[in-house]
Amino acid sequence: MLEGVREHELGNGLRILLKRVSTVPIVSVWCWYRVGSAGERPGLSGAAHWVEHMNFKGTEGITMQEMKGLVEEQGGYWNGYTWLDVTTYFETLASDALDVALRIESERMDRCLYDPEEVRSERTVILSELQGAENDPTEILDKEVTASAFRTHPYRWPTIGQRADLQSMTRDDLFGFYRTHYVPNNATLVIVGDIEEAGALDAAERRFGPIARGPEPP
Secondary structure, eight states, rough: OOOOEEEOTTTTOOEEEEEOOOSSSEEEEEEEESSGGGGGOTTOHHHHHHHHHHHSOOOSSSSSHHHHHGGGGGGGGEEEEEEESSSEEEEEEGGGGHHHHHHHHHHHHHHOOOHHHHHOOOOOOOOHHHHHHHTTTHHHHHHHHHHOOSSGGGGOOOTTTOOOHHHOOHHHHHHHHHHHHOOOOEEEEEEEEEEHHHHHHHHHHHTTTTOOOOOOOO
């Protein structure tokens, strides 16, 4: 463990890492899930990336419109990304707004909506993103070399997925992927910044503790 990092595990399996860095009055919260495109199977390539997009579309407790403004209202920045073995989301904002980030991430872990109309809309966005990559010679070369290097491993397909899979995947496919992998026992929450560690841990436990442990993802 890195010097100065405090580690704690909740009863539901969520791993929490905290580190106080009091240089400036900000805090950065990252929620990592141990799943990326390598956690997919043929026919569902691109699911991890698409799920990441859907998890910005609102939850049972935070509308999509509200979610867009919560961090910006605090003068903060947020985003997320998907890669081969990981998906992560983060917020960096004023340290006294820590609970805003914890609220968003706890909702995202357990209560995302996957509205069918939003799924259809995001399919168009992702296919457009794929088309842009297909017009980039560097992206094409990388895709072909990777497919040759990893002929039987799920690293062989691009994180964004294959066009045929993106065109055929359903809302239930995506929601099933979400429910399988977005469980506290498959995640690590990192809180770094101008925090009081015990208070930050208590706040995280209040937000994430009630989320039920899920079956171990495959």
